[in-house]
Amino acid sequence: KQEVTQIPAALSVPEGENLVLNCSFTDSAIYNLQWFRQDPGKGLTSLLLIQSSQREQTSGRLNASLDKSSGRSTLYIAASQPGDSATYLCAVIEKTSYDKVIFGPGTSLSVIP
Amino acid sequence: DAGVTQSPTHLIKTRGQQVTLRCSPKSGHDTVSWYQQALGQGPQFIFQYYEEEERQRGNFPDRFSGHQFPNYSSELNVNALLLGDSALYLCASSLGQGVQPQHFGDGTRLSIL
Numbered sequence: 001k002q003e004v005t006q007i008p009a010a011l012s013v014p015e016g017e018n019l020v021l022n023c024s025f026t027d028s029a030i031y032n033l034q035w036f037r038q039d040p041g042k043g044l045t046s047l048l049l050i051q052s053s054q055r056e057q058t059s060g061r062l063n064a065s066l067d068k069s070s071g072r073s074t075l076y077i078a079a080s081q082p083g084d085s086a087t088y089l090c091a092v093i094e095k096t097s098y099d100k101v102i103f104g105p106g107t108s109l110s111v112i113p
Numbered sequence: 114d115a116g117v118t119q120s121p122t123h124l125i126k127t128r129g130q131q132v133t134l135r136c137s138p139k140s141g142h143d144t145v146s147w148y149q150q151a152l153g154q155g156p157q158f159i160f161q162y163y164e165e166e167e168r169q170r171g172n173f174p175d176r177f178s179g180h181q182f183p184n185y186s187s188e189l190n191v192n193a194l195l196l197g198d199s200a201l202y203l204c205a206s207s208l209g210q211g212v213q214p215q216h217f218g219d220g221t222r223l224s225i226l
């Protein structure tokens with residue numbers, strides 16, 4: 001059974017700092033991995049999607065990497081801003097039952113001005 | 114270009130009642146997935162509809178049922194509500210089968226008294 005975990009559960013950093021969020025999954029047979037952002041009481045906004053054949057994706061100050069063999073992904077946020085404060089969730093679509101997205105519990109990020 | 118829309122935004126029910134939540138997919142999308150997100154946790158997959166049929170189902174009891182209409186909109190029905198059904202219910206849409214990225218609505222906050 002696929003399980004997705006995220007470390008740390010919560011993170012507080014001063015503005016301007018670079019930071020890394022971690023995601024681990026137990027079954028490497030995945031189609032892709034996706035990082036989402038969720039503001040309090042809101043839905044999910046897709047940040048980056050990495051196909052299983054890719055190693056990383058970049059969008060602005062965000063960079064996500066994928067190491068399928070070790071079951072890990074990282075989300076790197078450069079020069080953090082207070083507006084980055086939110087919960088960040090990673091999710092995988094596994095090959096055994098594609099279209100079903102399995103989410104991690106999320107990392108709650110606070111960027112202090 | 115309208116994104117995924119869900120209604121109502123908030124709902125309060127009592128134990129034993131029944132509830133219907135609604136979702137309109139992003140324009141051009143034909144697949145709808147439903148998720149339950151308890152406070153402080155990642156979303157849990159409930160089921161997915163494609164071509165008006167349930168295609169995938171997560172680990173949820175039969176009290177949870179759904180429907181997809183010819184215009185691709187969808188409903189989630191929950192019978193015999195329990196206190197534990199209190200959560201944010203998210204709808205996501207995507208295009209066709211396969212591993213296309215999903216677009217999420219802002220959800221319906223359901224509170225059970």
